[in-house]
Amino acid sequence: MVVDTPLLIVGGGPGALAAAEIASGYSLPSLVVGHVAGAGPDPDFPVALDGDAVAALTPHGVLDVLRPYLAVVDPPTLSPRVFEEVLKQHSIADFNVTVYDGLEVEDCDVDPTSGAVRGVLIDHRRRWSLTADAMIDTTTFPPGLSDMINRAAAEVVAVLQQIRTGRAG
Numbered sequence: 001m002v003v004d005t006p007l008l009i010v011g012g013g014p015g016a017l018a019a020a021e022i023a024s025g026y027s028l029p030s031l032v033v034g035h036v037a038g039a040g041p042d043p044d045f046p047v048a049l050d051g052d053a054v055a056a057l058t059p060h061g062v063l064d065v066l067r068p069y070l071a072v073v074d075p076p077t078l079s080p081r082v083f084e085e086v087l088k089q090h091s092i093a094d095f096n097v098t099v100y101d102g103l104e105v106e107d108c109d110v111d112p113t114s115g116a117v118r119g120v121l122i123d124h125r126r127r128w129s130l131t132a133d134a135m136i137d138t139t140t141f142p143p144g145l146s147d148m149i150n151r152a153a154a155e156v157v158a159v160l161q162q163i164r165t166g167r168a169g
Contacts, residue, residue, distance in 0.1 A: 002129040003121050005031040005098070007159055010105055011138030012036030014080045015148035017087040017099075018062070019136050022156045024096035025060025028163075031132070032099040033121065037088070043081040046071040053146040056153035065090050080145045110135060115162045134159040 007030035009019050020030045037043075049057075054076055057063040063076065069086050071077045091097040100121070108119035117132040136155045141148045 002131060003031070004131045005029060006133045006163065007031070007156075008033065008105070008117055008130070008132035008135040009138065010034050010108075010135065011141070013038075013138060013141065013148065014083045014087070014145055015138040015141040015152050017084055017091060018057075018149045019138065019152035019156055020091060020097045020099070021062045021065075021087055021094070022056060022060050022153050023159070024094050025062065026156065026160060027096065028156070028160065029096045030098070032091070032097065034104050035088075035099055035101055037084045038081060042079075043084075044079050046077050046079045046082075047145050048072070048075040048077045049149065050075075050146040052153075053149040056149055062087070083145060105130060108135075114166060115159075133163050 007023055007028055009016050009030050009032045012035050016032050016035050020032050023030045054063060057066070066076070066078060066083065066086055069078055069082050088099065091099050103121055103123050105119045106122055108117060110117050115134045117130070117135045119130045121128045121130040136159060138152070141151045
């Protein structure tokens with residue numbers, strides 16, 4: 001069996017779910033693999049989202065999903081853990097997002113010209129071939145919640161450009 005997805009997102013923390021939900025807002029399906037909640041410093045400490053993060057989340061309806069869980073409304077303030085928990089639950093109902101916890105990608109090869117990905121999806125008992133048009137690796141994202149969201153938004157836009165042109169950015 002081959003698992004094929006337009007966008008593969010690997011890594012944990014809020015950045016992975018932010019990338020998936022922002023991509024969904026652009027109607028780009030994604031597969032999140034290896035997500036581990038609570039990555040980053042102080043996952044339970046509420047932080048205010050900066051203007052760029054709010055701007056990245058607003059047009060895709062993600063901020064509206066988070067609004068009932070905000071500790072402070074203006075500026076939108078919540079903890080990274082609440083951000084993740086809410087988006088994880090929202091992802092379950094989002095047809096454009098699939099989250100495979102407990103799975104990993106190995107033997108990952110990214111074509112330098114097209115950005116296409118080939119690899120193996122494993123759960124330590126089974127293996128599946130994996131292909132994707134593009135990949136976002138959130139393990140390199142900065143630690144702050146706003147910074148993760150901003151990086152996720154930038155990466156999704158770059159992937160959209162890559163897919164449209166058929167070339168790696």
